[in-house]
Amino acid sequence: MSPAGSRAPDLAALGERLRELRGDRGLSLSALAAAAGIGKGSLSEIEAGQRNPTLATLYALAGPLDVPLATLLADEPGTEVSADGLTATLLSTETTADGSTVEIYRLAFQPDADRRSPAHGPGVREHVLVTAGRLEVRHREGTAVLDPGDSVSFSSAGAHRYRPLDGEACSAVLVITSTR
Numbered sequence: 239m240s241p242a243g244s245r246a247p248d249l250a251a252l253g254e255r256l257r258e259l260r261g262d263r264g265l266s267l268s269a270l271a272a273a274a275g276i277g278k279g280s281l282s283e284i285e286a287g288q289r290n291p292t293l294a295t296l297y298a299l300a301g302p303l304d305v306p307l308a309t310l311l312a313d314e315p316g317t318e319v320s321a322d323g324l325t326a327t328l329l330s331t332e333t334t335a336d337g338s339t340v341e342i343y344r345l346a347f348q349p350d351a352d353r354r355s356p357a358h359g360p361g362v363r364e365h366v367l368v369t370a371g372r373l374e375v376r377h378r379e380g381t382a383v384l385d386p387g388d389s390v391s392f393s394s395a396g397a398h399r400y401r402p403l404d405g406e407a408c409s410a411v412l413v414i415t416s417t418r
Contacts, residue, residue, distance in 0.1 A: 250287035251312055257285045259303045259310075273302035284324045292321035294355075301359060306331070306416050308341040316338070319349075323351030339416045345400075347373070349406040353400040361417035364398070365391040371408030381400070 257289065260270050267285075271278040275298055283289035284299075291299070296319060300307050308331040311317040318327045330369040345366075347353070362381055367389040375382045378396030382388075383403065395413070402408035 242248075248289060249284075252291075252310060253285040253287040255310060256281075256299065256303075259305060260285075263303060265302070270299070270302060274298040291319075293319040293324065293326055294321045295354060297358070301356070302361070306339045306341055306414065308339065322353055323348035324353045329411075336342060337417075339414075341414040341416075343412040343414070345412050346408045347371070347402040349402055349405050349407050351400070351402055351408075354397050355394070355400070357396050358394040358414075358416075360395050362394045363391060363415045364388065364394045365413040365415070366400075367411045367413075369409045369411060371406045372403040373408045373410055374403055375399070376401075398401065398412070 260267070265273070267281055268278050271281040274295075275280070276295060280289060280295075281299075284291050284295070290293055296307055296310050300310055303310075308328055311319070311328050315328055315330055318325060320326070325346045327344040327346075328341065329344055330340075332340045334340065364377075366373070366384065368384040368386050373384045375384060375390050375392075375398070377392040377394070377398040379392050382390040384390060
């Protein structure tokens with residue numbers, strides 16, 4: 239069940255944003271699908287508002303479009319996306335005076351979640367604060383085991399992984415900063 243105030247993304251608006259971003263970058267449907275590692279038909283359905291993309295798919299699309307995830311979610315606090323035992327709810331997004339983007343998400347991991355995330359590109363950092371349960375965070379700089387109140391920051395220019403420990407659900411706050 240979604241927390242109060244959370245909602246799924248508006249699929250028609252998401253599709254329109256994707257089409258617009260793709261067009262602004264001069265990418266064909268085939269080129270973006272290939273760069274994101276998804277099927278052309280799947281991308282076509284997402285752009286038509288007929289398919290609800292997973293969190294993994296949205297991240298895969300954000301990379302080649304060179305935009306933060308929040309841009310695809312229309313920077314709408316309360317928008318929720320899920321994949322593989324993880325639900326991410328956008329809490330806030332801001333653009334700083336220097337043009338950097340700061341995205342804040344509430345993360346809820348099911349006990350069996352194993353979120354593997356591809357690299358987000360240069361200039362992107364993730365800052366994770368565990369609020370309940372225990373979480374293992376693997377990134378190219380090392381591995382951290384976090385208890386409630388513990389945090390870790392790392393460059394997400396490399397692949398990384400989140401996994402709750404002890405067979406328990408876990409929750410955290412994720413702050414993504416991006417200079418792109």
